[in-house]
Amino acid sequence: MTGKVRKVVFPAAGLGTRFLPATKAQPKEMLPLVDKPLIQYGVEEAIHSGIQNIIIVTGRGKASIEDHFDVSFELEHLLETKKKTDLLKQVRDISDMIDVSYVRQKEALGLGHAVLRARELVGNESFAVVLSDDVIVSDIPCIRQLLDIHDFYGASVVALMEVPPEQISAYGVVDAEPVEHAGANGRLFRVRNMVEKPKAQDAPSNLAIIGRYILVPGIFQSIEAIPPGAGGEIQLTDALKHLLRSRPIYGYKFEGKRFDAGDKLGFLQATVEFALRRDDLGSGFREYLRSLQL
Ligand code: UTP
Numbered sequence: 001m002t003g004k005v006r007k008v009v010f011p012a013a014g015l016g017t018r019f020l021p022a023t024k025a026q027p028k029e030m031l032p033l034v035d036k037p038l039i040q041y042g043v044e045e046a047i048h049s050g051i052q053n054i055i056i057v058t059g060r061g062k063a064s065i066e067d068h069f070d071v072s073f074e075l076e077h078l079l080e081t082k083k084k085t086d087l088l089k090q091v092r093d094i095s096d097m098i099d100v101s102y103v104r105q106k107e108a109l110g111l112g113h114a115v116l117r118a119r120e121l122v123g124n125e126s127f128a129v130v131l132s133d134d135v136i137v138s139d140i141p142c143i144r145q146l147l148d149i150h151d152f153y154g155a156s157v158v159a160l161m162e163v164p165p166e167q168i169s170a171y172g173v174v175d176a177e178p179v180e181h182a183g184a185n186g187r188l189f190r191v192r193n194m195v196e197k198p199k200a201q202d203a204p205s206n207l208a209i210i211g212r213y214i215l216v217p218g219i220f221q222s223i224e225a226i227p228p229g230a231g232g233e234i235q236l237t238d239a240l241k242h243l244l245r246s247r248p249i250y251g252y253k254f255e256g257k258r259f260d261a262g263d264k265l266g267f268l269q270a271t272v273e274f275a276l277r278r279d280d281l282g283s284g285f286r287e288y289l290r291s292l293q294l
Helices: 036-047 063-069 075-079 084-096 111-116 142-153 166-169 216-224 236-244 264-277 284-289
Strands: 006-012 051-060 099-104 127-131 134-137 156-162 173-180 190-197 205-216 249-253 257-260
Touching: 006 036, 006 111, 036 051, 036 063, 036 134, 036 142, 051 063, 051 173, 051 190, 063 084, 075 084, 075 216, 111 236, 127 142, 134 205, 134 264, 142 156, 142 205, 142 249, 156 173, 156 236, 190 236, 205 249, 236 249, 249 284, 257 264, 264 284
Parallel strands: 006 051, 006 127, 051 099, 156 249
Antiparallel strands: 127 205, 134 257, 156 205, 173 190, 173 205, 190 249
């Protein structure tokens, strides 16, 4: 079944080893970019794309994610008493924003396995997946861009990004043919095959899959059908390859800029750019950066 996409899954049960030691006792998804945790950027992107029904796959030590989206009575009471209305609104908005459910992945057995944990909550309908360490700035939210393609073709859609050869081996890479589509301006592709983390010379293209997907429910059978792949983990890319045997998959080179905030350098870049964009911080921060005379 396809139809309107109502639900979005946030896999957030990974171990975040690239960001140790910060992620030893704190989920990567709660690292703040300026003053908002990574996962909130993804949640806001989903909401601005028209999806309010949020499913978060959590693991051990992830209670702070649940607390973040919950009502905090003590904090609200304190802000109320102190008449800090702006802050109160910000805090309330987070819990009012969404209808959120949680499911646990007891062991970090891979991204595909994390998505499979959401099966009961998703049911037999197409759904979105957001990896919240990929933070995206764009005029039209990235999920919305993918939904427009899904709504037209009724098929799975993955977000694609051009990546230089020296970085391509960090990604799942597609072999894909361009598809004419009104308004897509050469951004739409039909996926023929995909290769997980190829060497630069073996990469079928420079188009890498990043952390935004619209998936048809058939992906669950595919995840169940595949054996563990790279790193002994159940990989979502392997499941997509399996799905491709029976169902079309489209790739959309999204409009916008993506930061890999699960990586230390990417996180720093995102922090600088997000701070510069802020009305309340941008000019002071810009002045400070200039004073560094790099
Ligand atoms: P990553 O590939 O970034 O893995 O996962 P990771 O474990 O979080 O981080 P590193 O690479 O060790 O630093 C991509 C997304 O999939 C989730 C992560 O939480 C992240 O949002 N994930 C990954 C799970 O939910 N479960 C898993 O078993 C693996």
